Amino acid sequence: MAQPYSGDTWKEVNKKSKGSVSLAYVQTPSFVYVDDAGKLTGICVDIxxxxxxxxxxxxxxxxxxxxxxxxSNFHGMYDNVKASKGGVFGLGNITITDERKKEVKFSQPFITNFAILITQGKVSTLNKLEDMPKNFAGLTAYAAKGTLNEKRILDLKSRYYPDMKIVNTTTSQETLEKLFADPKGFAYLDLAFYLEAVKMKKSIKRHPIADKAAEQFGFIMPMGSDWASVLDEFLKANGGYTNTAQYKNILVKHLGEAGMKLMQSASKQ
Structure with a gap:
């Protein structure tokens, strides 16, 4: 059951010159996470x-x-924002899709994402998607229910690997943990989760043939929100927020130099 949040409308805040808003979030490496001091931080939080x-x-x-x-999970955050009113924002790895635009309001995109097909290191590299039934024989796919990455796995199943075994998880973080635990597991995960695994020195392999780099992340708001225009004004100001040195510094801080370069190569594709 969705639990609506509330916050002041932009009209109220603008009139009184003050007010408060609620930030719902889904914990995601680099985007929204708890730092060593126990404080929520990340790309979304800094923006x-x-x-x-x-x-x-x-x-x-x-x-x-x-x-x-x-x-704790994407679905809960998304549904709660959808059911809310006024100044409520959803933060995390939220892909902008036409389907979701019918349910929530999106900001301008603030980043282009890579979705990456990953396995443990010992699985032989996939050079052609048609080779999946052979290369990935006996492997199990893990996918968080209701995410775009679950759709990607289902697409691979229908197009290349009809006998694929799929196990659903509740979160992308759980998917990553299943992958660490199962040498015969594979999954589509966002770039940030892959970078997290590399940082943890896990035996993990990316299969670049299956990279998906066309999607963009945005902040979400309830359908009736009047905050979208002012948030977009901020993101478009001074030649665009994503072109500023401040934004670049945020990416380096949370993704590292290599992660930032990968993300930027995604946005140029």
């Missing part, structure tokens, strides 16, 4: 923090933010 600063400087508005929900 929202810059948005609050920009509102103060350009609109003379004091905005306070509070995190809501437990961040």
């Amino acid at each position: 929202m923090s810059d948005f609050v600063t920009w509102l103060k400087e350009t609109k003379k508005v004091e905005l306070t933010t509070k995190f809501v929900g437990d961040g």
Whole structure:
């Protein structure tokens, strides 16, 4: 059952020059995660923090933010934002799709994502998707229910590997953990999860033939929200937020130099 959140509308905040909004989130490596000090941080958190600063400087508005929900799974966060009213934002690895645009409001995209097909290191590299039944024989696919990566796995099954065995998980983090535990597992995961595995020095292999780099992430808001226009104004200001040095620094901070370069190569494709 969805649990709606609430926050002040932009109209109210603009009128009173102050107000507060709720930030729902799904924990995702690099995007929204808990740092060593136990504090929520990440690309999305830093961008929202810059948005609050920009509102103060350009609109003379004091905005306070509070995190809501437990961040445990994508579906919960998405459904709760969808059911909310007023100043509520959803943060995480949220792909902009036409289907979702009918249910929630999206901001301008703030990053282009790579979805990567990964296995443990000992699985032989896939050179052609048609070779899946042979190369991945006896392997099990893991996919978080309701995500775009589950759709990708189902697409591979229908097009190349009809006998594929699929096990559903509740979160992408759980998918990653299953992959670590199962030498015969494979999954589609967002770039950030792959970078996390590399950072943890896990025996993991990327199969570049299956890379998907066309999708973009955005922040979400309830359908009735009046915040989309002002958030987009911020993201478009000064030649575009994603072209600023500040934004680049955020990517390096949370993705590392190599991760930032991969992400930027994705956006050029």
